[in-house]
Amino acid sequence: GNSVTQMEGPVTLSEEAFLTINCTYTATGYPSLFWYVQYPGEGLQLLLKATKADDKGSNKGFEATYRKETTSFHLEKGSVQVSDSAVYFCALSRPTGNQFYFGTGTSLTVIP
Amino acid sequence: NAGVTQTPKFQVLKTGQSMTLQCAQDMNHNSMYWYRQDPGMGLRLIYYSASEGTTDKGEVPNGYNVSRLNKREFSLRLESAAPSQTSVYFCASSDSLGTILYNSPLHFGNGTRLTVT
Numbered sequence: 001g002n003s004v005t006q007m008e009g010p011v012t013l014s015e016e017a018f019l020t021i022n023c024t025y026t027a028t029g030y031p032s033l034f035w036y037v038q039y040p041g042e043g044l045q046l047l048l049k050a051t052k053a054d055d056k057g058s059n060k061g062f063e064a065t066y067r068k069e070t071t072s073f074h075l076e077k078g079s080v081q082v083s084d085s086a087v088y089f090c091a092l093s094r095p096t097g098n099q100f101y102f103g104t105g106t107s108l109t110v111i112p
Numbered sequence: 113n114a115g116v117t118q119t120p121k122f123q124v125l126k127t128g129q130s131m132t133l134q135c136a137q138d139m140n141h142n143s144m145y146w147y148r149q150d151p152g153m154g155l156r157l158i159y160y161s162a163s164e165g166t167t168d169k170g171e172v173p174n175g176y177n178v179s180r181l182n183k184r185e186f187s188l189r190l191e192s193a194a195p196s197q198t199s200v201y202f203c204a205s206s207d208s209l210g211t212i213l214y215n216s217p218l219h220f221g222n223g224t225r226l227t228v229t
Contacts, residue, residue, distance in 0.1 A: 034214035043116070043202055043220030044155075051215040078122075089154065093208070093215060099170070100145070100218055104154035 002027045006090045006103035013080055013110050021075040021106045023064075023090035031092040033057075033066050033073040038087045038105070047075075047088070080110045114138050118203050118221035125193040125228045128159065133188040133224050135203030144186035145159045145170075146178060148199040155202065161186055162208075193228045200225050 007022040025031065032051045036044040048057030053068035062077045073090060090103040119134045137144065142163050147155040157170030161180040175197060175215045177189045186205075190197060207216040 034217055036218075041222075043204075043222045044218070045220070046217040049215065049217055086170075091218075099157065099160065102155040104152060 002031070002092065002094060002101045004090050004092055004103040006088075006106050008104075008106070009110050010107040010109060013070050013108070015082055015110055015112050016079045017110075019075070019077040019080045019084075019108070021090075022086055022107070023075065023103060024074045025073065025090075025101075027071075027073050027092055027094060027101075029094055031094050033064070034091040034093070034100075035068075035073070035075050036060070036089040036091060036102075038089065040086075044089060060111055080108075082110045082112055084108060085110050116201070116203055116205055116219050116221035118201075118224050119220070120224060122225045123227070125190075125226065127194060129193050130189065130191050131193065132190075133201055133203070133226075134185070135187065135221060137203075137205040138184065139184070139205060139207070139219065141205035141207050141219070142183075143208050144180065145204045145206070146176075146186070146188045147202045147204065148201050149174065149202060151224070158188065158201075158211045193226075195228045198226060198228045199204060 001083045003026045035047040037047045038044045048059040050066035051058040055066045064075045087105045089105045093100045116137045145160040146158040156172045160179040161167045164183045203221045204218040
């Protein structure tokens with residue numbers, strides 16, 4: 001079947017620390033991969049995406065590379081800020097079925 | 113540009129009551145979705161509509177019904193609410209259509225926080 005597994009949180013980092021949130025997936029075919037971010041009291045917002053192997057998605061200093069050989073799409077940022085505190089979701093979509101599959105989310109808190 | 117609008121934002125129901133959650137999008141998207149979000153469980157798909165006139169069950173459809181009223185609107189109905197349906201409900205839309213544009217991302221509303229006592 002199709003599924004997404006993310007590292008469990010919560011994650012607490014100091015400002016300017018390096019961030020990695022691991023995400024691995026199981027899917028048939030060639031899925032597209034996404035990272036979404038959810039701030040308190042809000043819906044999810046697209047952070048970045050990658051649609052084929054070796055693609056790198058990037059936005060607001062965050063990056064993730066679509067690794068088909070390891071079925072991974074880890075999220076990284078070189079220097080986190082307090083404003084990055086949020087819940088991060090990894091997700092995939094498949095070419096058929098119109099469905100999206102989400103991980104359980106990783107809560108990040110950045111302290112000054 | 114409003115994007116995806118959900119109403120109401122908050123709701124408290126008693127067990128057995130019914131209600132309809134409303135969702136509308138102004139992006140001319142083909143596909144619309146209803147998810148519920150519970151602590152530790154991420155987002156689970158309740159129902160989706162791949163195009164106007166079609167609806168399909170997702171992972172957790174029991175206790176819910178949906179209506180794709182037109183291309184813009186997709187409502188979720190709880191016929192007889194139960195405490196297990198206490199959750200945050202998100203509507204989302206996407207430009208995907210079958211195998212076309214399947215890598216189009218989801219656009220989410222801000223959610224409806226439902227408590228069933």
